[in-house]
């Protein structure tokens with residue numbers, strides 16, 4: 001629970017506030033950009049929510065915050081419960097964002113795909129009874145896809161509870177050595193007619209993306225939308241191998257997708273044609289790849 005005594009001076013006066021336990025993970029800024037902004041080494045409330053959608057977003061940020069750094073002066077149990085009930089948050093088709101980001105993965109986002117042949121958990125949220133019960137109502141979890149070693153969080157507990165198959169690349173398998181399915185090498189794997197694993201080494205040696213239905217790219221920490229650049233971006237720090245990072249990014253030009261759903265950073269939904277253009281721009285901007293090679 002956030003502590004008013006630790007309230008940051010950078011918050012504007014009003015009901016919502018951030019305290020000094022903030023780890024600056026960006027989750028609140030993704031969920032409620034009209035309320036939260038980075039100020040120095042922390043997030044803070046730069047504008048109190050006014051409209052109903054802004055209030056809902058801010059309550060969701062409070063719940064998703066991995067370290068409980070967001071608080072309200074007034075207690076509003078109804079709004080809190082409504083925000084909690086909205087997780088997993090529906091995005092499109094059978095795809096949801098789970099909320100309840102975990103400190104163990106530095107606040108990485110996780111997702112669930114609901115599918116008639118078994119649901120897929122993509123990286124792991126905090127293990128909380130609200131999500132366990134929600135996943136049970138959705139039909140359980142058959143697979144847990146781990147994009148890379150940093151974002152496993154509570155995957156072992158979810159796997160135990162749902163008897164799910166954990167999937168990780170062998171190069172990152174130290175983070176979850178008891179995983180039931182190790183992806184080996186650098187070739188894409190067609191797991192089901194709608195699910196493909198795409199090795200994207202660069203940030204880590206075993207980074208993987210998952211492409212669902214040729215529409216949703218779950219990109220781990222390989223690729224995200226940068227709100228300041230107004231474009232796609234890849235890591236510039238914490239890079240295991242820069243050349244592999246470039247090759248992995250180039251490889252994604254071979255695929256069509258409309259959503260990028262990252263662990264860290266903003267998710268983005270564009271038309272597939274616009275997404276392709278954004279990928280080409282990223283390659284030119286970040287890796288100085290020439291025009292011809294990205295067409």
Ligand code: SF4
Pocket residue numbers: 018021022023024025026027028029036042043061064065066067068069070107
């Ligand atoms: S979600 Fe919480 S920890 Fe993350 S930046 Fe916001 S206040 Fe800080």
